[in-house]
Structures are given as structure tokens and as C-alpha cells.
Amino acid sequence: MNATFLLGLTLAVSAPALKDPPQAADLIGLWEHERSVGNGKDQTQKRDAPLRYEFRKDGTYVIYEGDREMVGPRRYTFDPKAEPATLDTSTPRTPTDPAVSLAIYRIEADRLTLCKAPPGRDRPTAFDAPAGSPNYLMTFRRVKVKD
Numbered sequence: 001m002n003a004t005f006l007l008g009l010t011l012a013v014s015a016p017a018l019k020d021p022p023q024a025a026d027l028i029g030l031w032e033h034e035r036s037v038g039n040g041k042d043q044t045q046k047r048d049a050p051l052r053y054e055f056r057k058d059g060t061y062v063i064y065e066g067d068r069e070m071v072g073p074r075r076y077t078f079d080p081k082a083e084p085a086t087l088d089t090s091t092p093r094t095p096t097d098p099a100v101s102l103a104i105y106r107i108e109a110d111r112l113t114l115c116k117a118p119p120g121r122d123r124p125t126a127f128d129a130p131a132g133s134p135n136y137l138m139t140f141r142r143v144k145v146k147d
Contacts, residue, residue, distance in 0.1 A: 026107050030054045031140035040131030110142040
């Protein structure tokens with residue numbers, strides 16, 4: 001075998017497949033809220049500045065209204081390989097007793113859909129929040145960060 005053939009074979013075997021799933025880092029970044037649904041009704045609030053969620057690489061998230069930090073940083077964990085992908089966010093009741101909200105999420109292009117349950121409730125199994133359900137459905141679009 002010649003060296004060119006071996007080099008080509010090595011590159012082909014180690015290259016990622018075109019159909020590889022998106023990496024976990026797809027959740028990492030800044031997301032601007034577009035719409036919320038709870039109890040079967042639109043719950044989107046009018047705000048002076050856009051509501052934004054930032055998921056950081058260090059496992060914390062922050063909620064902003066415009067550039068003003070409203071909440072955080074708080075801990076989160078996620079599993080992009082679960083079906084559907086899961087997200088657990090903490091909301092401290094006390095410094096030593098965090099409440100955890102269980103959620104599912106999906107990312108399609110630059111859209112994030114998140115369906116979460118209040119602390120102490122079961123993780124949602126579908127992306128909906130019909131009347132009588134404790135679930136809360138939120139949609140976001142990715143904020144493009146300027147270099």
C-alpha cells in the first residue's frame with residue numbers, strides 16, 4: 001500500500017459522518033424568549049426589554065431582561081442524547097436546598113423549544129402545556145453574538 005492511500009483511509013475513517021447528531025454545545029449560548037404557553041393559554045409577557053436565557057459552559061444559566069441580570073447564575077444539567085433531550089434547572093429555595101425543575105427541550109436550527117414542569121412535578125413527556133397541565137412551554141431564538 002502506498003502512503004497516499006493510507007493517509008486517505010485514515011482521514012476517511014476519522015472524519016465525522018454527515019448525519020452525526022448536533023453536539024451538546026448547541027444548547028450553550030444566549031437565547032431570546034419569543035413565546036410562553038401555560039395552562040393552555042398564551043402567557044407571553046410584554047417587557048421593556050427582551051427576556052434572554054444564557055446557558056454557560058460552566059453548567060450555570062442566567063436570565064436577563066435586556067442587559068440586566070434578573071436571575072442567576074444557577075446550576076443546570078442536560079442530556080442531549082435522551083429522547084427527548086432533557087434539561088434540569090435549579091432554583092434555590094435556600095442556599096443548601098435547591099428546587100429542581102425538570103424539562104425536555106429540542107433545538108431546530110436557531111429555535112429552542114423548552115417544556116418544563118414546576119419543582120416537584122414529573123418531567124413533561126411532550127412539548128405541550130394544555131389547560132390543567134402544570135407544564136410551561138417556551139420558545140426561544142438563538143441570539144447571534146457579534147464578534
